[in-house]
Amino acid sequence: SQQGEEDPQALSIQEGENATMNCSYKTSINNLQWYRQNSGRGLVHLILIRSNEREKHSGRLRVTLDTSKKSSSLLITASRAADTASYFCATPMYSGGGADGLTFGKGTHLIIQP
Amino acid sequence: NAGVTQTPKFQVLKTGQSMTLQCAQDMNHNSMYWYRQDPGMGLRLIYYSASEGTTDKGEVPNGYNVSRLNKREFSLRLESAAPSQTSVYFCASGRTSGDLFGPGTRLTVL
Numbered sequence: 765s766q767q768g769e770e771d772p773q774a775l776s777i778q779e780g781e782n783a784t785m786n787c788s789y790k791t792s793i794n795n796l797q798w799y800r801q802n803s804g805r806g807l808v809h810l811i812l813i814r815s816n817e818r819e820k821h822s823g824r825l826r827v828t829l830d831t832s833k834k835s836s837s838l839l840i841t842a843s844r845a846a847d848t849a850s851y852f853c854a855t856p857m858y859s860g861g862g863a864d865g866l867t868f869g870k871g872t873h874l875i876i877q878p
Numbered sequence: 879n880a881g882v883t884q885t886p887k888f889q890v891l892k893t894g895q896s897m898t899l900q901c902a903q904d905m906n907h908n909s910m911y912w913y914r915q916d917p918g919m920g921l922r923l924i925y926y927s928a929s930e931g932t933t934d935k936g937e938v939p940n941g942y943n944v945s946r947l948n949k950r951e952f953s954l955r956l957e958s959a960a961p962s963q964t965s966v967y968f969c970a971s972g973r974t975s976g977d978l979f980g981p982g983t984r985l986t987v988l
Contacts, residue, residue: 768920797976806968807921809976852920857936864928865911865936866977868920 768796768853768869776875783840785872787853788833796829797854797866798838807852810838840874848876880904882980884969890986891959899954899983901969909972910952911936912944914965915982921968927952959987 768789777783789796795814799807813820813829813836820827826839840847850873854866885900903910908929913921913936923936927946941963943955956963964987969980 799979806981807970807979809978812976854920857923864909864934865913865923865926866921867923867937870918870920 768855768867770851770853770869770872772872773870774873774875776877777843778877779843779845781843783843783847783874783876785838785851785874787836787838787869789836789853789855790834792831793855795856796836798825798827798836799852799854799868801850801852801871803849810851843874843876845876845878847874849874882969882971882978884967884980884983886983887981888984890988891956892988893960895959896955896957897959897985898956899967899969899985900951901953901980902951903969903971903978904950905971905973905978906949907971907973907978908949910946911970911972911977912942912952912954913968913970914938914963915968916965924954924967956985959985961987963987 768787771786797812798810801807811822811827813827824841829836850871852868852871854868857865857867882903911926912924915921922938925944927933930949933944945953967983970977
């Protein structure tokens with residue numbers, strides 16, 4: 765069963781605006797990852813945040829993790845047309861260590877309007 | 879350094895036919911994975927291999943078998959394909975900083 769659920773399912777914004785998407789999960793985790801998938805392509809790893817971290821940055825990306833609420837958010841600042849994609853959060857499937865695979869939500873489909 | 883490669887990119891099968899999807903990674907990772915992605919869905923884990931010589935079932939293993947041939951290669955076999963196995967299949971290999979995914983195999987079973 766899917767552990768993570770992204771919200772919203774779809775998001776359309778103007779180029780240059782910020783995009784925020786959220787992920788909620790059900791059980792305790794030791795890390796959470798965000799991936800991007802362009803249409804018809806494989807997944808690209810964006811960022812991993814560990815359970816002892818509250819916030820992490822990578823370029824225009826900012827990820828937060830609130831383990832008490834079992835939720836995470838991904839913020840993309842100053843959006844560009846190339847950011848149009850589906851974004852997935854993923855958490856460890858079983859033991860929490862990650863070596864036994866990930867469980868994914870259904871994703872947020874982000875469209876950046878020029 | 880090619881990362882994770884998958885063959886074939888596309889395949890059409892008839893119900894009952896068999897085929898093997900190939901995956902290879904050149905990053906010396908211990909763990910490798912097979913996922914499937916259905917329209918409008920996230921990825922679901924089929925099988926994984928935490929290290930060379932070991933394989934384990936994931937969330938949706940029925941109808942599939944896997945072989946971890948060596949550290950580089952992890953193959954997925956459909957013995958008797960069914961229309962419900964129409965999907966996009968992704969192989970991945972594991973890093974502690976986040977997994978790397980192959981480009982996918984788009985499989986249609988008629």
